[in-house]
Amino acid sequence: MTEFSPWQQRAYDHAVAALDGGRMGHGLLICGPAGLGKRAVAERLALHVLSGGDAAHAQRSAALMAAGTHPDLHVVSFGLTKDGSKLRTEIVIDQIRDLSGKLALTPQYGAAQVALIDPADAINRSACNALLKTLEEPAPGRYLWLLSAQPARLPATIRSRCQRLEFRLPPRAEALAWLQEAQGHAPAAAQEALDAARGHPGLADEWLREDGLVLRKQIASDLDKLARGQLGVVETAQKWANDERADARLRHAADLALAQASAAGLTDTARLTKLAAWFDAANRTRDLLRTTVRGDLAVAELLLLWTRQMGEPRPTRAARG
Structure with missing residues (x-):
């Protein structure tokens, strides 16, 4: 047992x-x-x-x-x-x-x-x-x-x-001890994963076992590039949706949006509202992946919403001139 x-x-x-x-x-x-x-x-x-x-x-x-x-x-x-x-x-x-x-x-x-x-x-x-x-x-x-x-x-x-x-998240010391002693993760890796998971030992363990931290950093990079207009929506959606890690990518994306929302706090209520709405949209898209809807189209719609809500405003003609 x-x-x-x-x-x-x-x-x-x-x-x-x-x-x-x-x-x-x-x-x-x-x-x-x-x-x-x-x-x-x-x-x-x-x-x-x-x-x-x-x-x-x-x-x-x-x-x-x-x-x-x-x-x-x-x-x-x-x-x-x-x-x-x-x-x-x-x-x-x-x-x-x-x-x-x-x-x-x-x-x-x-x-x-x-x-x-x-x-x-x-x-x-x-x-x-x-x-x-x-x-x-x-x-x-x-x-x-x-x-x-x-x-x-x-x-x-x-x-x-x-x-x-x-069930509540355990104290950090208890979570770290479990990751290191019960699950066998190295101290530095356990600390990095637990910080990324915001104190959630189950997520930290899963990410350490499945290269989740690497995937998370890739998703963070993709979202940043999408917001800056440095990455195409369609090509990114195809990359995210067309393999067995589609659900994991969307889960990381939703969690990263939640982390940004927490950082925004009450100092930027407009950004907080947009991030919260996109977090909900990402989780709805995860549900859609279990249906007959084409995954790449559902993800493309989600990423298009990200570029519209979180994209950097382009300079006006006068600003460029």
């Missing part, structure tokens, strides 16, 4: 104490920044619930969960479109209705069932209404856990019916 990071262990211990002490209801919102291990904690909690404290049962449940065949664990995420060509960009009502039907059945092992919805903020409006009914009418021994990096996107009616298990 994979060893938890310190912040995962704290969240797990807190949740187990609440479960065992009868202080946790059926609805739980597990939230916090992406990349901190919420899903791993949720799955370990599910194992705790489904095994009922029995060691032999826990071993069997763990094997079934690893194979994705545990009959009392239901995971809802992005499903395929009707033609099977792409993953959906939202969780739809049919998925929630199917989940509700499963939760209405008698558990096959023990006396509990656990449902994980990840990412919960991708549930569309009609699916939220169906989910609300399930939250309002829980059956005994049924646990409905929603995982979200953006819980504010969930309707207030959903959030109000769930307890919260919140």
